[in-house]
Amino acid sequence: MSEKTWTITRRTVLGLAAGALALGAAVTAPFGGAALAADPFKVGFVYVGPIGDHGWSYQHDQGRLAVEKQFGDKVKTTYVENVAEGADAERVINQLAQSGHDLIFTTSFGFMNPTAKVAKRYPNVKFEHATGYTRADNLATYAARFYEGRYPVGVIAGRMTKSNVIGYIAPFPIPEVVRGINAFTKGLHSVNPEADVKIIYVNAWYDPGKEREAAETLVAQGADVLVQHTDSAAAMQLAEEKGLTAFGQASDMRQFGPNAQATAIVDNWNDYYVARVQAAMDGTWKSEDTWGGLNTDMVHMADYGPKVPEEVKAEANAIIEKIKSGEFQIFAGPMKDNQGAVRVEEGKVASDKDLLSMDWYIEGIDAQLPKK
């Protein structure tokens, strides 16, 4: 709680300088938009965490840096990190809109309502909200199909395990996470039906100590491959220590597990941000709902680690290509949940709506989903 307040204060102090400059720009171009050619196009970013998290917010910031690199002097970017979801967010977004930003990215689910409110107030400013579903003429949404990356991860895990026990460290039992577990398990069982997935929820996106304890517990229960949906590199470090295999989450974690990391599912917003800024500058920007996956490289697989054999790489690459081309659908029927009920009928594919509300484990997971 209070921690956020402090960090915001810290950022706000730095932001004041930017704000002062922005005010100057606002005077010359009172209604924002593409006013004078000499003015840089101003892009704002709002992050829920610190860019030092080396995970979610860090990757969004990499996208911001890519925009700066691509457009140089033609753009000016501003970011505000550690913004609490709620009233604070609205204030921050409003300030960005007021200070003459032309395009504003808000990068956490909890920023949805504040973004929508501010978007209504500033019809000439364009907004993009990550992982939400509220749209308007000047408010687009975007998200990534991270589960697409988890299927090939499952394939690799199935080939790499010797003990046939896979440890899966999960944050919370929410659809985004459950979807990942199901996609992973499908991939795993497609090559190795004997392998067992053990899932531990640590009840945090980010708690290195707890993640380490969960990883150690899983290893104690026989896991020789670790998969995580949490953000820190604690499990990767343990895998490196014990000579096991692990998969990085959100960003490439190779420096923590040069031998252990088989690959990582990297959030890659770079291309999307560059494309959207370009469109906004050209005047071709439209409010859309983008759900990028492996095909747009929004979900990016890091380079394979040294332990992955060539034939496994080839197998994973083949399935990645099939997912990219749409030839292979991960959640195609028939699919049953682990209680035996049919969830996706034969010949059908789970819709995006089904995916967004997924609250069941697929067949083959020997565990119960903790319910609220």
Next chain:
Amino acid sequence: MDQFVNFMVIMLGAATPLIFAAVGELVTEKSGVLNLGVEGMMLMGAVAAFATTLTTGSPVLGLIAAMAAGVMMSMIFGLLTLTLLANQVATGLALTIFGIGLSSFVGQDFVGKPVQAVAAVDLGPLTAIPVIGPIVFGQNPLVYLALAVVAGVAWFLYRTRAGLILRAVGESHHAAHAIGYPVIAIRYGAVAFGGAMAGLGGAYLSLAYTPMWVENMTAGRGWIALALVVFATWRPWRVVAGAWLFGGVTILQLHAQGAGIAVPSQLMNMLPYLATIVVLVVISRDATRIRMNAPASIGKVFHPER
């Protein structure tokens, strides 16, 4: 048996940062000062240890830096509450918030960098003894250090004259002052010790347990340490028992989950605090027990003229 060994090894590791921070806070509180800034001091210790070890390559220097950073933070607290007589609760909370912010600021350049970890000891044949070997002789050196500190504190508080004086100051600062003991100086010392130990607790996390630096990596362990002091009713060895209990419950629920049992992990997160509340309620029913252990002057501002 393997499961038991694994459980014990993980549990001892998980409990160590709590033991360091809690035993330091215990000494602080025994002198009559309540410092709620443990979390902030731990974070500063964690970042100082990591940064120093990364730049100098020496984990020993890292640990010294962690203690120095903890002491520095605690001296800010001491100056405000002991010399300037500010409210201890408010100042302690502010110290935590300050520590979280300052440590992330200082640590910006160290995020995502690997460091050479402090490795667990290997005593060869001793560590190879089944069951007892890995549990007793195969731990990280800091795990032993934490227990040594507890032993030292228990001895100091209850077996030495200096410890008696420190407790006297915590019981009645006016009486101690009247006899001629330097109340403020003694409290400064106790606060500094608390800071140094919190720093070590943080260093254990960033150098040994999860050798990395990331913002806010203590994730609330400072608060659990504070709860632990009350849970232990201000007795050093009970701090160890409590830390093992809290650690043990956490690991048990992780094991249960891994075995496919659906456990509401939110409930498990509450457990240390629930246990503390239960202990508080139980000891509050028997007033003499509190009077025996809880420092009577805790949290009270001391001004010699009053």
